Amino acid sequence: MVIYGVALLSFCMLTGVLVGDLLGEVMGVQSNVGGVGIAMLLLLVLSNLDSRKLKLTPITEKGIGFWSAMYIPIVVAMAARQNVFSALSGGWMAIVAGVAAVAASFALIPVLARFGKGEHQ
Template identity: 60%
Template sequence: MIVYGVALLSACLILGMLIGEALGVALGVEANVGGVGIAMLFLVFTSNSDKFKALTEGTSGAGIQFWSAMYIPIVVAMAARQNVAAAVDGGLLALLAGVAAVVVSFALVPVISKIGKNDAPPRINDQGAV
């Protein structure tokens, strides 16, 4: 049943969001701390586990794959509802602050990626792709 997969996905998101909110409250922060990331961990865990096979294989899995495939259209809709006009109206200070933050962060991607590689011993038998 397709809905089993969709329900599993929903359960993962809701559980993750609850934990993220609770983390926010515990840390005294007005934000959800990693709710989506925690939900993703639940889904990775269940889709790699034999116990949840009935919810992740066959047509049930198709229910999750559908939403995964809807990701790009949803992102296009998300782009279309951004407050682009406000960003353009922000003036030079907002523009410079935003642009500089992005440029410096881009430049750090290869640097920090390297830190990780030095710390982790090379692995050979990890599912092919490096």
């Protein structure tokens, strides 16, 4: 049933966010540490289990696939609710700091990508 997929997805997200929250508490950080990332790993592991009991049927998979396909529309809605106005009215320093940080990070991607690849060969 479709709801099984949606429920599995919900279970993974809530468990991941809970673990991320507890990690934040343990580390003394006022923030969730990787909750969504942990949830993604959990979903990957659970959906790849070979056991016959947990094998997802195609209809169950549809419950997850729907939300995966809704990703771009949700991101468009997310863009429409960003505080763009205050980003642009924060003054030059904020804009320069943001732009420079992005430029430096973009520049580092090929450097790190090469470093990582070299390691595996």
